[in-house]
Amino acid sequence: MNKLFTRQLVADLVIFTIAAYSIAPVVSAAELTLPTAPLITTKSVKPNMMLLLDSSSSMYSIVPEAPYDESATYYSCPSDKELTDNQYSMRIQSDGVVYLNKNNNSGNPKYYFGKGSGQRCFRDSKTYTVRLYTDIENNDGLKTTSSYGAAQYSGHYLNWYFSEGSFDTYRKAGTRSRIEMAQDAAVDLITGLENIRVGLAIYDNSNDSDGTQQGAGAKVLVNIADIGKVADTGATATQRANVISEIEAIVAVGFTPLGESLMDMGKYFTLKNGDENNLILHPDGASQSRAASEIFINGPVYKNGISAPEEVVENWCQDSFVVAMTDGLPSNGRDNNISTYLQNYASDDGTSEFADDVVKGMFDMDLTRPNK
Incomplete structure (x- = not known):
């Protein structure tokens, strides 16, 4: 048989x-x-x-892999700067500057990464649901994300993702989907x-x-x-x-x-x-x-x-x-x-x-x- x-x-x-x-x-x-x-x-x-x-x-979701190291220390985010919601989507401006919107909403607020005035970062121990690959480009050059299924990442990984390196057309340079x-x-x-x-x-x-x-x-x-x-x-x-x-x-x-x-x-x-x-x-x-x-x-x-x-x-x-x-x-x-x-x-x-x-x-x- x-x-x-x-x-x-x-x-x-x-x-x-x-x-x-x-x-x-x-x-x-x-x-x-x-x-x-x-x-x-x-x-x-x-x-x-x-x-x-x-x-x-x-x-399209980005895969955490080397050179990211989960045991390394990348970024110390002050508690008053921590993003508290769970889901975000990345945007890349025409000038290469990156920011996040909550829940794939292209409107305000815009969260720029950092510790300065109006900036935000991630709690290392918190799990976030984020779209990190921008698969849509608007007429004004702004790159956004569609409604594809977002992936879960640790705040530790996201602090590495946004604090080091540069961004190419769609994501952090050197990363893979x-x-x-x-x-x-x-x-x-x-x-x-x-x-x-x-x-x-x-x-x-x-x-x-x-x-x-x-x-x-x-x-x-x-x-x-x-x-x-x-x-x-x-x-x-x-x-x-x-x-x-x-x-x-x-x-x-x-x-x-x-x-x-x-x-x-x-x-x-x-x-x-x-x-x-x-x-x-x-x-x-x-x-x-x-x-x-x-x-x-x-x-x-x-x-x-x-x-x-x-x-x-x-x-x-x-x-x-x-x-x-x-x-x-x-x-x-x-x-x-x-x-x-x-x-x-x-x-x-x-x-x-x-x-x-x-x-x-x-x-x-x-x-x-x-x-x-």
Whole structure:
């Protein structure tokens, strides 16, 4: 029986979590032991890997990293100068001077950093929620922040952020956003992989027909294909280069439809089966046989110029993976985007976040062959 095998590998919880899901052959319901090199194989059938990279707007958040040192002393903020509210957004004036507004409100008051008259700083031990990446530039040259999900920082970090160094176009010079860190990690991953078929997807945050932006699922930027060996030329080298190029061009926008995107990947990996071929839910308990189209009710959208492949899984013994790189929990998920067969599949936790349920369902089902 072929099932979806899951493992979660934590690179840095402050940055993102990497989760690997494999459609792999097993002989029982017992969990497999993950090989030391799970994405590289010497089998004649090359495995599939779809890289699902978080492209939500919260990925603009700045990541605390060196040269910041949480044990160092950076700035002594007098108690009468401490900012007392919890949420702020950064602004960069056309002359490069930086100030903060409360709650992303572009009006007054303006809080300039420092200890002087009218200036403010941060209590080292207090936690603040702040947008530190200015992703919008107004006509007058003022750079502001959109309403992307703000991140939490210690006052100690914020005192370092604003007291030392200079600011470039969008943030403190030398710092990186989550999306930049994820892109760097993803490029490193793809650059070193060999003998595997790789594709790339992000979140589809297209506008709905009523003009509102919603998290609708996954968007495939590059279909899965062979990347060969690092030294290869020709089609495999072109595929590797296309994946890397698309990673580097990703722009963060919108929400985090993680559950919907993973369900779309289920649809993607079952293209060979056909919509009306049945899959078995809960095979080790009260099993149900349902058409693939009833379980995976939506599929991914595709970047202009590409379309759904005829098939992804080419052989019943072919390993397949989804590597999801994300900065946190799902947001703006909608029940009608997840089939009722997958909602609360793992357990009813009283929420409308179904990413864990989708993964458990895909773990249980044999996705590589139709079960009639």
